[in-house]
Amino acid sequence: MSPTDEPRTDGGVSDFETVAESELTSRERYREALDAMVLAPARIVWSDWRARISVVILAGYVLMGTVGVMVVTEPSTNQGPRLTGAFRTMEHPLGTTSLGQDIMSQIVHATPFMLKMITAGAVFTVGVATVVGTLAGYKGGRTDSLLMTFTDIMLTIPGLPLVIVLAGVLDLQGDPYIIGVLLSVNAWAGLARSLRSQVLTLRDLEYVEASRLMGISTPRIVSQDIVPNLMPYITMNFVQNARRVIFGSVALYFLGILPYNSVNWGVMMNKAHYNAGAAASPAAFHWLLMPMLAVIILGLALTLFAQAADRLFNPRVRARHTKTVSDADGDEGDGDETQPTGVIN
Amino acid sequence: MNYVFKRLAQAVFTLYAVVTLSFGLIQMLPGGPADYLRAQMRQQGGTRMSAEELNRRIEAQYDVNEPIHQQYIDYMASVLQGDLGESVRHGDVADVLAQAIPWTVFLLATSLFLMFTIGVVLGAFMAYREGSRFDLGSTGLSLVLNSTPYYVVALLLLTFLAYRTGLFPTGGHHASKLEPGLYPGFVLSVLHHAALPIASLVVTGFGGWALNMRGNSIRVLGEDYLRVARLRGLSESRIAIRYVGRNAILPMYTNLMIAIGGVFGGAIILEQIFRYPGVGWYLINAIGQRDYPMMMGTFIIITVAVLLGVVIADLTYGWIDPRAKGGASRESY
Numbered sequence: 099m100s101p102t103d104e105p106r107t108d109g110g111v112s113d114f115e116t117v118a119e120s121e122l123t124s125r126e127r128y129r130e131a132l133d134a135m136v137l138a139p140a141r142i143v144w145s146d147w148r149a150r151i152s153v154v155i156l157a158g159y160v161l162m163g164t165v166g167v168m169v170v171t172e173p174s175t176n177q178g179p180r181l182t183g184a185f186r187t188m189e190h191p192l193g194t195t196s197l198g199q200d201i202m203s204q205i206v207h208a209t210p211f212m213l214k215m216i217t218a219g220a221v222f223t224v225g226v227a228t229v230v231g232t233l234a235g236y237k238g239g240r241t242d243s244l245l246m247t248f249t250d251i252m253l254t255i256p257g258l259p260l261v262i263v264l265a266g267v268l269d270l271q272g273d274p275y276i277i278g279v280l281l282s283v284n285a286w287a288g289l290a291r292s293l294r295s296q297v298l299t300l301r302d303l304e305y306v307e308a309s310r311l312m313g314i315s316t317p318r319i320v321s322q323d324i325v326p327n328l329m330p331y332i333t334m335n336f337v338q339n340a341r342r343v344i345f346g347s348v349a350l351y352f353l354g355i356l357p358y359n360s361v362n363w364g365v366m367m368n369k370a371h372y373n374a375g376a377a378a379s380p381a382a383f384h385w386l387l388m389p390m391l392a393v394i395i396l397g398l399a400l401t402l403f404a405q406a407a408d409r410l411f412n413p414r415v416r417a418r419h420t421k422t423v424s425d426a427d428g429d430e431g432d433g434d435e436t437q438p439t440g441v442i443n
Numbered sequence: 444m445n446y447v448f449k450r451l452a453q454a455v456f457t458l459y460a461v462v463t464l465s466f467g468l469i470q471m472l473p474g475g476p477a478d479y480l481r482a483q484m485r486q487q488g489g490t491r492m493s494a495e496e497l498n499r500r501i502e503a504q505y506d507v508n509e510p511i512h513q514q515y516i517d518y519m520a521s522v523l524q525g526d527l528g529e530s531v532r533h534g535d536v537a538d539v540l541a542q543a544i545p546w547t548v549f550l551l552a553t554s555l556f557l558m559f560t561i562g563v564v565l566g567a568f569m570a571y572r573e574g575s576r577f578d579l580g581s582t583g584l585s586l587v588l589n590s591t592p593y594y595v596v597a598l599l600l601l602t603f604l605a606y607r608t609g610l611f612p613t614g615g616h617h618a619s620k621l622e623p624g625l626y627p628g629f630v631l632s633v634l635h636h637a638a639l640p641i642a643s644l645v646v647t648g649f650g651g652w653a654l655n656m657r658g659n660s661i662r663v664l665g666e667d668y669l670r671v672a673r674l675r676g677l678s679e680s681r682i683a684i685r686y687v688g689r690n691a692i693l694p695m696y697t698n699l700m701i702a703i704g705g706v707f708g709g710a711i712i713l714e715q716i717f718r719y720p721g722v723g724w725y726l727i728n729a730i731g732q733r734d735y736p737m738m739m740g741t742f743i744i745i746t747v748a749v750l751l752g753v754v755i756a757d758l759t760y761g762w763i764d765p766r767a768k769g770g771a772s773r774e775s776y
């Protein structure tokens with residue numbers, strides 16, 4: 099868990115390291131960084147069956163959103179007969195809508211929008227939570243109490259009603275990034291709170307104290323010594339928030355609250371339910387079912403990923419039967435001593 | 444005492460922030476609130492109203508000439524007095540919501556109670572039989588159900604149990620021919636109508652609680668004080684409830700407070716799907732009809748309900764965790 103190797107406690111006079119560093123070509127250094135930051139975590143992820151399944155599914159969705167969009171023709175009216183059932187014909191494997199649009203092509207062409215939206219939402223949540231949580235936890239004092247009061251307020255305002263009201267008042271265009279951020283407007287608060295309590299533990303660890311004594315600047319300590327330790331927890335929450343955004347957005351599209359300018363899964367469900375009465379008429383049921391499956395499978399993949407991440411990174415789960423787990427924080431104090439930080443950092 | 448006071452002050456401040464936010468949002472409406480009101484009145488009164496008549500009526504409802512801070516104070520004052528404005532379609536917003544909110548709270552409280560109870564009991568059993576086939580099966584089931592959105596389950600239930608088979612009604616909160624009152628027929632009808640919305644929330648919700656409880660119980664089962672309790676010869680049921688259960692539920696209590704807000708969001712969507720005229724039903728319809736007073740009123744009412752829930756949960760926290768009564772902050776790190 100050595101913080102960084104530049105400002106050293108020995109004043110940086112060790113000959114061995116200087117020699118070794120000068121011989122490291124930039125290419126080797128890139129490879130090393132790649133190995134530490136991408137390959138090693140990837141290997142760890144791959145060792146867990148949950149993670150393997152979820153990575154395969156997620157890769158499938160990404161392929162659908164990139165390659166699939168080019169392969170499958172764009173949905174248009176009268177592509178085929180009206181309301182063909184699913185798995186009846188080869189041309190329309192998932193059936194058609196009441197306007198003769200191919201359901202599979204609708205689902206495929208909705209994917210890029212969904213992926214952009216959930217990425218935007220998750221990045222926003224995790225970004226704001228990390229900044230607020232670490233700042234409050236590390237600085238303490240007045241900064242802490244101000245930030246936490248604000249966080250607590252955001253935490254208690256009911257999220258979905260707030261999003262619904264904002265969507266109703268603001269003049270939104272159907273931009274996936276803006277909608278993703280809107281859906282996460284107060285989702286960061288819970289994460290910020292739990293990150294803060296982890297930072298409170300971390301900031302008193304010996305090596306952080308050492309960095310402080312050496313006069314390293316606060317932003318540097320936070321970004322190099324503190325945040326890397328939180329990465330596993332942040333990763334897990336990134337995935338969970340992606341799932342939250344997708345569930346929330348599909349619900350709101352389904353109810354026709356969010357604006358849209360291209361097809362997406364929620365809008366498909368809306369049309370199937372409210373225009374074709376899919377709940378009442380069996381002929382249109384597949385129209386409702388297929389986008390639902392797209393949402394469920396994506397949701398399941400994200401859940402599995404979060405579970406796997408928890409299992410891999412969470413020392414409590416790994417050592418759950420050993421009685422040495424020092425955990426007074428109950429619910430959320432996972433990110434401390436025994437984490438395999440080297441893996442991510 | 445100190446702790447309770449702090450939480451209450453925070454709740455009041457949150458409410459203030461939400462009302463301010465809603466005032467700000469109304470100001471941000473395209474063309475401002477007065478323009479909006481004018482359009483609504485024109486729609487309502489047809490062309491019979493002259494321009495002066497319109498302006499006079501708008502000024503009666505909304506003083507556009509006042510400076511913004513005065514408008515803000517007026518708005519605050521009227522909200523505090525329970526005046527949430529007039530909805531064009533439904534009349535007085537506060538009246539409408541007052542009769543709608545009990546239905547929503549009924550849905551919510553029942554669902555939350557059921558999913559929490561089922562989750563805790565199931566999770567405890569899973570932890571006691573850790574590694575068994577029952578544990579693996581329940582974990583898998585909880586995972587799958589928990590990663591299914593509640594509205595998907597709602598739509599499936601609506602399709603198969605309401606429309607296809609007719610076992611359950613497809614809308615409303617009680618059979619329309621019944622007079623409201625506390626007699627068995629009416630209560631049964633209410634339960635019959637609420638069954639599907641509640642089921643959708645509970646089916647998709649209990650899994651998360653069960654997994655949480657399972658993890659916590661497994662952790663508690665490894666603690667030293669349990670061995671001591673066994674050595675003291677305490678009965679197994681006493682250990683399971685007083686020692687394991689209590690300590691495992693404790694960390695979940697904070698989540699319960701957060702869940703109140705989350706379940707409210709769920710209820711809003713479910714009410715629309717099941718055409719259940721609660722607060723959420725009015726909120727969604729208000730958005731479709733651009734009925735801003737109704738929209739903001741609903742938002743404020745929902746926030747108040749969530750805040751009340753959180754405060755109640757906070758006050759009862761001391762009941763299951765005696766440490767919180769001591770007044771010390773329960774943030775432990």
